[in-house]
Amino acid sequence: MTDQLNNYNSEDKVLLAVDCIIFGFDQEDLKILLIKRDFEPEKGKWSLIGGFLKNTETLDDAANRILHHLTGFDKIYMEQLYNFSKVDRDPAERTLSVAYYALINIEDHDEHLIEQYSAQWFSIEEAPSLIFDHDEMVRKAILRLRRRAISKPIGFELLPEKFTMRQLQKLYESILNEKLDKRNFINKVNGLDVLVKLEEKDMSSSRKGSYLYQFDKEKYDRNVEDGITFKI
Amino acid sequence: MTDQLNNYNSEDKVLLAVDCIIFGFDQEDLKILLIKRDFEPEKGKWSLIGGFLKNTETLDDAANRILHHLTGFDKIYMEQLYNFSKVDRDPAERTLSVAYYALINIEDHDEHLIEQYSAQWFSIEEAPSLIFDHDEMVRKAILRLRRRAISKPIGFELLPEKFTMRQLQKLYESILNEKLDKRNFINKVNGLDVLVKLEEKDMSSSRKGSYLYQFDKEKYDRNVEDGITFKI
DNA sequence: TTTTATTATTGTATTCTTAACATTTATTTT
DNA sequence: AAAATAAATGTTAAGAATACAATAATAAAA
Helix, strand or coil, rough: CCCCCCCCCHEEEEEEEEEEEEEEECCCCCEEEECCCCCCCCCCCCCCEEECCCCCCCCHHHHHHHHHHHCCCCCEEEEEEEEEEECCCCCCCCCCEEEEEEECCHHHHHHHHHHCCCCCCEECCHHHCCCCHHHHHHHHHHHHHHHCCCCCCCHHHHHHCEEEEHHHHHHHHHCCCCCCCCHHHHHHHHHHEEEHEHHHHHHHCCCCCEEEEECHHHHHHHHHHCCCCCCC | CCCCCCCCHCCCCCEEEEEEEEECCCCCCCEEEECCCCCCCCCCCCCCEECCCCCCCHHHHHHHHHHHHHHCCCCEEEEEEEEEEECCCCCCCCCCEEEEEEEEHHHHHHHHHHHHHCCCEEEEECCCCCCCHHHHHHHHHHHHHHHHHHHCCCCCHHHHCEHHHHHHHHHHHHCCCCCCHHHHHHHHHHHCCCCCEEEECCCCCCCCCCCEEECHHHHHHHHHHHHCCCCC
């Protein structure tokens, strides 16, 4: 149902914000994208990127709009996280916020951002403290990302299309915040049977060069149909 | 942040409903509690129990209020599930709904409900189809409950204070929707070291009688501190 | 051209966890 | 005393996760 009362008109309405925790990965660290708020309240403080829900949109629409606006891209991976509703969370007015987290490949998107919004990437550990309840949102997003990344092939969203095993391992180490054993990691990943090994090598990191891999979504989808689960 | 624009006043406001998927367990099946909607739109159809968020409440407050109103109890286990936001989900007016799921012990609460609201318990499989997007909410709640129940000791919320191993197993079988091996299940549960075996027996189910157990929250909390995880 | 330095690549043995599986016990009813 | 009913209990095998170190390929330096 939607209410015990028959009168929708007597009910309170609220402003609904959508705030996005945008994750990126720069070969070393997991990062989040923040902007300096340029209006009151809390002008000049760091904050997540957000906007208000419009009557013509779903929450996913709004999150996509905000992400598109900022990056110029569509089809960014994102997921609804949680609805934050402390009564005084925004001192200006009663506002609830639905947090979304998004995964983007820093290389693709970088330039755009910096120009338009003077947005900035921060390592999770080095991020400044944020306005309102945004720190809590980030904390929750990291936990969610951790749970998802070990059971769904979403980590690849944070990498370039072609990547080395080393990059993939570094990524998972920074998401999970723990060191992983190289051989075990590679064995496990190969066992998942969702990567194609390319002829091509990445020569930037070593004399020997390391093979590049690509995520094969079709292979993954076939595995899912066969009941084979992704599990790192 | 909360918006790129400085003007909160120009933004749309929405009605925010809170709808509760209330789970119960009757020794055989996992059940949900539904009510027959007694006002338009969709009068006479089955629906979840819900209400509207007030300006003075958090979402948790609202969910608690709704649950209390219906059952007469406080401190019911509940968790926020997801915010549903299709533009036309409620034909009467733009309304978003934040779904919560809750776990209650049917024995404690039964009488209250039936009287006040002509609410009714339905087995998951036999539940009628519901108004709006409530079926989707229920589907999502079941998945969430499954994931939680294997990693957090929330199943006990659905049982009487004292229960038999058989009851506990039946409960997990119905949550997970699969048969479990009796010996393996008991070994695993005993291994978790969170139950106390009572002297008392339940004589209702067999000539021999079966021992009653109780969940020991303090033991569990100590385990958590020691890094021992609950995992069924 | 030989040596050195650097990172990539690869496999096995061990431990732990999960899964499969059947008999005996206690008690009441007939 | 026998039959019926559900409860209680352990072991073995298979599979998964973990610990662990030597060799290969290459470019740069000597």
